[in-house]
Amino acid sequence: MPRWLLKPKYPSDFAEKFPGYGSEILQLLYDRGLDTQEKIDEFLKPDFSQDIHDPFLFKDMVKAVERINLAIENQEKILIYGDYDADGVTATVLVEKILRRLGAKNVDIYIPHRETDGYGVSEKNAEKIIADKVNLVITVDCGITNIEPIKKIRQAGIGVVITDHHLAGENLPEADAILDCSIESETYPFKKLAGVGVAYKLAQALFLSPPFQGGVARQTQCSRDGVVNNGFSAFEKWLLDLVAIGTIGDVSPILGENRTLVSYGLKVLNKTPRKGLQELIRVSSLSNGEELKDLPLGSDLYDLDVRNVSFQIVPRINAAGRMDHASLAYNLLTTENEVEAIALARDIQQKNTERQKVADQMLSEAKEIFGQVNDSQKILIATKAGWGVGLVGLVAGKLKDEYNRPIILFSHDDHKYIGSGRSIPEFNITENLGKCAEFLVRFGGHSQACGLEINCEENYQNFTRRIIVLAEEKLKNVELAPTLEIDTEIVLKDLDWELFDELEKFEPFAEANPMPLFLVKNLKVVEIMTIGKDAKHLRFQLKQGNLVRKAISFGTAEKWGSQIKAGDIIDAVVEFGVNEWNGNRELQLKIIDVSVGLSSQKL
Numbered sequence: 001m002p003r004w005l006l007k008p009k010y011p012s013d014f015a016e017k018f019p020g021y022g023s024e025i026l027q028l029l030y031d032r033g034l035d036t037q038e039k040i041d042e043f044l045k046p047d048f049s050q051d052i053h054d055p056f057l058f059k060d061m062v063k064a065v066e067r068i069n070l071a072i073e074n075q076e077k078i079l080i081y082g083d084y085d086a087d088g089v090t091a092t093v094l095v096e097k098i099l100r101r102l103g104a105k106n107v108d109i110y111i112p113h114r115e116t117d118g119y120g121v122s123e124k125n126a127e128k129i130i131a132d133k134v135n136l137v138i139t140v141d142c143g144i145t146n147i148e149p150i151k152k153i154r155q156a157g158i159g160v161v162i163t164d165h166h167l168a169g170e171n172l173p174e175a176d177a178i179l180d181c182s183i184e185s186e187t188y189p190f191k192k193l194a195g196v197g198v199a200y201k202l203a204q205a206l207f208l209s210p211p212f213q214g215g216v217a218r219q220t221q222c223s224r225d226g227v228v229n230n231g232f233s234a235f236e237k238w239l240l241d242l243v244a245i246g247t248i249g250d251v252s253p254i255l256g257e258n259r260t261l262v263s264y265g266l267k268v269l270n271k272t273p274r275k276g277l278q279e280l281i282r283v284s285s286l287s288n289g290e291e292l293k294d295l296p297l298g299s300d301l302y303d304l305d306v307r308n309v310s311f312q313i314v315p316r317i318n319a320a321g322r323m324d325h326a327s328l329a330y331n332l333l334t335t336e337n338e339v340e341a342i343a344l345a346r347d348i349q350q351k352n353t354e355r356q357k358v359a360d361q362m363l364s365e366a367k368e369i370f371g372q373v374n375d376s377q378k379i380l381i382a383t384k385a386g387w388g389v390g391l392v393g394l395v396a397g398k399l400k401d402e403y404n405r406p407i408i409l410f411s412h413d414d415h416k417y418i419g420s421g422r423s424i425p426e427f428n429i430t431e432n433l434g435k436c437a438e439f440l441v442r443f444g445g446h447s448q449a450c451g452l453e454i455n456c457e458e459n460y461q462n463f464t465r466r467i468i469v470l471a472e473e474k475l476k477n478v479e480l481a482p483t484l485e486i487d488t489e490i491v492l493k494d495l496d497w498e499l500f501d502e503l504e505k506f507e508p509f510a511e512a513n514p515m516p517l518f519l520v521k522n523l524k525v526v527e528i529m530t531i532g533k534d535a536k537h538l539r540f541q542l543k544q545g546n547l548v549r550k551a552i553s554f555g556t557a558e559k560w561g562s563q564i565k566a567g568d569i570i571d572a573v574v575e576f577g578v579n580e581w582n583g584n585r586e587l588q589l590k591i592i593d594v595s596v597g598l599s600s601q602k603l
Contacts, residue, residue, distance in 0.1 A: 002484040002593065004573065006519065007031055009488075025502050027488040028516055032255065044505045046260040048237070053257060055205035059187045064161045064177035064202060065209045067136065071159070072104045076135035081121060082111040083141040083195065084321030084390075086249030086314045086329075090242040091140035091163070091199040093333045097239065098203040108134075111326045115389040118418065119444060119451045121146040121153075130156040137161070141195025144168045144180050145444040163198045165250075166444050167430050169437075190257040196246030197261060204236060240265035241272045242333070248306055249314035251449075253512030262306070262508055269309070270302045276332035277313075279345035284312040306508040319352035322390030355391065362387055362395045366409060373403060375480065379427075379471035381464055383410035383417060393420030393451070400424065404482040406471060408452075410460070417454040424448070426478050432470045439463040484593055486573055489519040492544035495576050500587065503576065517592060520544070521571045528564055530557045540591070542572070550579070551589035563596055571595040 010030035018026060018040070034040045042051050055061055071078050078099060082092030092109050099107050110125070112118065117125060120142040126149035129137060136159040143150065143162040150160055150173035160175040168183045179202060180186060181193045193201070244265025247258055254262050272278065278301070286308055304313075320328035328351075332344040362384075369382040380403060392409040399407045400422040406429055410419035423429035430445040433452055437443070439459040443452035454460045495518065509515040526548060527541035538560060540551040551574065553560070564570065572594050579588040 002482040004486055004519070004593070004595075005483045006486050006489065022499070022502070024488055024490060024494070024499060024516075024518075028506060031487060032513060043255070043259060046263040048260060048264050051257065051260040052204075053189055053201075055201040055208070057188045058179050058181075058201065058205075059185070060177040060179060061202070061205050064163075064179055065205050067159050067161055067176045068099075068138070068202075068206060069209060071136040072099070072102055075104070075106055077106045077133065078104055078108070078136045078138065079129060079132075079134045080107065080109045081125075081129075081137055081139045081142065082109060082326075082330075083119065084111055084114050084326035085141075086317040087195045087246040088141035089317060089321070089326050089329045089333065090246035090249075091196040092330060094196060094199050094203060094239055094242045095138060095140055095163075096334075098206060101235065102206060109330065111321075111330060113325055114321050115418070118442070118453060120442070121149040123149050123152070125149070126152045129153055129158065134158055139163060140199050141165070142444075143173065143175075144178070144183070145442070147171055147173050150175060163195070163202055165193055165195050165198050167446060169434065192253050192256065192258060194243075194247040194250040194252040194258070196243050196250075197252070197258065200239065200243050200261070203239065207236065237264065238268060238273075240267075241269040241274070241277065244269055245309055245313060245317070248309045248510060249317065251511045254306070254508060254510035255512045259508075259513070262510070266304065266306070266309075266508060270304055272301070274333060275338050275341040276335050276344060279338075279341040280313060280316060280332060280348065283345045283349040284308075284316060286312060306510045310510070315355075316348050316352045318394075319355045320348050322388065322394070323351040323355050323358075355394075358388055359391050359395055359398075362391055362409075363398060366395060366399060370399075370403075377405070378475040378478075378480070379406040379408070379468055381408045381410075381467070383412050383419070383460070385412055387411035389418045392418070393422065393449070396420055397422040397449075402482075403480075405475070405480045408450075408467070410454075412460070415456060417460050419452050419454070421445075421450045421452070422448065423450075424480075427471060427474050432467060432474070435470060436463050436466045439466065484573060485517070486519045487516045489521065492520055492523070492542070492547050492549060495520070495549070495574075495587065495589070497587065500576065500578060515575050517573050518576060519571065519573055520589075523570050523572055525564060525566050525568045525570060527566055528561075530561060532557075538591075542570075542589070549587065549589060551591050552579075553591035553594075556591075560594065564594065568596055 010026050014030055015026055029040060034043050080092055080095050082088045092111060096107060096109055121139060130153065137153060138161045140163050142164055144164040144166050145168065154160055154174050162173060162175045162178045164180045165182055172178060179198050181188050181191050181198060240261060244262045247262055252258055281302060286302060286304060317329045320326050328344060328348055332348060335341050335344065365384060366382045370380050389411045392411055396407040396409045404424060406421060406423040406427050408419050408421035410417045421429050428447040430447060430450045433443045433450055439454060439462045441453040441455050443450060445451055454463055503516060506513065522544065524543040525540060526543050529539050531537050531539045536555050536557050538553045538557050542549055542551050573592045574589040575592060577588060577590065578585050
């Protein structure tokens with residue numbers, strides 16, 4: 001059970017600085033680091049016309065644009081080298097669309113196979129690029145750590161533009177231009193763009209540059225392929241559904257520029273003209289069932305939010321690369337044929353179902369390998385022959401959430417170990433992989449997620465010993481028990497419509513801007529009952545003073561049903577929202593955790 005942790009209360013001078021906000025809203029602003037009126041305004045009122053940075057603030061953007069424009073002008077052979085997750089696939093689609101929009105005709109894409117190619121630009125694929133007589137390679141969501149393959153490509157006289165957002169190693173590749181917001185020498189002011197976000201900045205810069213400057217877009221009539229007749233500004237925004245999916249899928253923080261991109265991207269997604277996305281939404285049971293083909297472009301087709309994207313759309317896009325090849329997802333996002341879109345969406349839906357079954361089995365097997373975990377184990381590592389390479393990262397993430405410590409899982413055969421890791425904020429996993437580089441064929445990632453490859457059992461054993469020592473040193477004074485961070489304590493009567501209206505301004509909720517959690521103490525359980533087809537959920541009537549409010553908790557009937565009864569006094573950590581049913585709207589609490597009996601015993 002998680003230990004409850006109330007976030008530090010905002011200081012008095014913070015309240016004095018922003019006198020127009022109530023205490024709950026002040027706490028949320030403080031938690032998110034919004035300490036100036038400018039930051040608050042940008043956060044609460046995202047404005048695409050004001051909050052998007054100039055793409056030419058990237059120090060190499062001029063170089064990138066000039067090299068790509070030269071390739072378009074001379075009709076050179078351009079290869080977009082992508083990645084197999086939702087971020088990489090959406091970035092690949094976006095860059096291809098923009099190049100073709102600008103008149104490039106000799107454009108191809110390559111998305112590596114997760115198992116046979118691995119992540120990034122490999123030596124083998126560098127040789128293939130050279131053999132295929134490519135003139136320019138544009139990487140998306142990869143490339144920053146592929147020093148030798150990029151060097152080989154450049155030595156063959158092929159241009160390279162790298163767009164990435166992953167952490168770099170000690171050295172940077174020798175490329176014509178590097179666009180990566182995370183490298184130390186980068187001048188771009190926002191450092192947390194996803195791969196598709198960096199690709200989008202490249203698209204913006206290309207359209208702003210001579211000889212285009214948006215002129216091509218103005219000459220085209222409105223149609224459902226996303227091309228509109230009022231200049232690049234409109235075309236640019238129709239790409240934002242891809243940006244939203246990739247950014248949410250990468251679990252990038254939804255603050256700063258990302259918040260504006262995702263906010264507008266969700267609006268576009270709810271109007272998306274992409275036939276593949278429409279069918280994916282349909283098979284995900286997110287469609288409202290209305291006939292879409294007769295609705296004019298720009299109509300709201302859906303009511304999707306970050307959770308829908310994160311838990312239903314992204315896993316299905318990722319399932320293509322995890323269970324087969326990401327080209328399925330690429331084809332889905334690019335097809336203009338309705339029959340093909342239906343077939344692709346159904347295929348991906350089936351692969352997602354298979355993915356869920358295999359991942360559940362791997363989760364159980366990893367737990368068996370770990371056995372009884374104690375506090376001295378600061379990192380957990382497991383390997384098994386036959387585990388799906390495409391699923392080790394997904395399962396590692398679930399285990400990291402459960403054990404609250406770094407997890408690395410490998411799939412191996414006789415000679416090769418391919419792994420993926422997920423970590424906690426206190427342990428930068430990719431940085432620490434760098435301290436084990438002598439045992440690794442390659443690696444890359446972020447502070448809390450990584451991929452790696454090892455070429456023999458001896459190196460695997462040496463790596464395991466080294467990373468365990470590093471984790472023990474870094475985490476020796478860190479309590480690894482799971483915690484539940486609570487924004488603030490509140491009384492039931494203050495969870496009212498006025499607060500709900502203020503909380504709506506914080507949407508979309510996602511990474512670095514989570515759904516607020518409130519602690520409500522001394523609630524009397526007036527009624528408790530199981531609900532749902534399998535009676536797995538609980539519905540409550542909770543009373544504090546003279547006020548009674550409905551609450552619900554999901555998947556907790558077995559855990560709490562025998563512990564809580566009518567008449568009990570509980571403390572509850574809740575999310576606060578609205579239940580809409582049959583045209584009616586009422587305030588409702590969603591219970592995340594409870595403490596029965598002694599007040600605050602989990603704090």
